[in-house]
Amino acid sequence: MDNQSTKTMSSKAANTLSYIGLEAESTKKTVEALQQLLADYQIFYANLRGFHWHVQGKQFFTLHVQLEKMYNEAAEIVDVIAERILSLGGTPENNFSAYLKTAKIKEISDVTSGEDIINQTLDAFKILIEQERNIIELADEANDEGTSDILTGFLKEQEKMTWMMCAYLKK
Template sequence: MDILSITGIEPAHAAKVSEGLQQLLADFQVYYTNLRGYHWHVRGPQFFTLHAQFEKMYDEAAEHIDEIAERLLQLGATPENRFSQYLKKSQIKEQTEVRQPSDIIPQILDSLKTLIAQERKVADLADEAGDIATSDLVSDIIDGQEKSVWMIASLLG
């Protein structure tokens, strides 16, 4: 069954939106894995607070990953599931054994900057396609991330 013929999204537009979502999926997968590492490796006097916060953040990222993959399927695309491909495509680079909050926090903010920029690109593509569902999806993600940026940046003073 051709889902797009029912939803009214032109296949050429859906393909452009899907390409942007595939990029976002790769970026989110690496971001998620980095958050897991930060959760495991963080040290110092803020350990309890940051350990719990990083878990909350990677749980939220996992939800977004699933939503993005499902939206790709709804647009007739196949979401990538190979981490080797995510690493080739992601604009976010994997981190390992980063322990100090003074190193972790700026890396998270940089990753959020990358994610938000890609989400804005996807939103623009979705708007051009008349794809309200994708626009709403990325808008909701951005809304939460902008609040996170404000809260995380507050740790830096």
């Protein structure tokens, strides 16, 4: 992790943790994993915007609308992740240059085929779901039910969306 993700906590953040009953040391791994998830979600969001703009073909009307819904939801999730990092005493990264250095999801350009867009999105969901499950485990170890609950909600919706996309691809 870079310096951004391992910044020391301010006394205000330490106070927040004491009020919510968590310890800085026990949440450190969770914060680092949330930083990774934030980077990947930011790239995922940008990819969804590009897919929305560039989709072509017979599936245009369906996918154009669905992709807009998905990138709006991704933007909300990005905000929730960043705010959770702050709640746990971290400082969320906010530079795309830093995201690109650590993200497991890579930038995707010039994809116009609906099928390719769905497959790329499914690949991204696979990465996000794996990370979210890992964060739930880390949060559980730290007795951080708040983070577990947030990530469980993300996971539930992504599993459902994955099922729907797989069904959409069936011929």
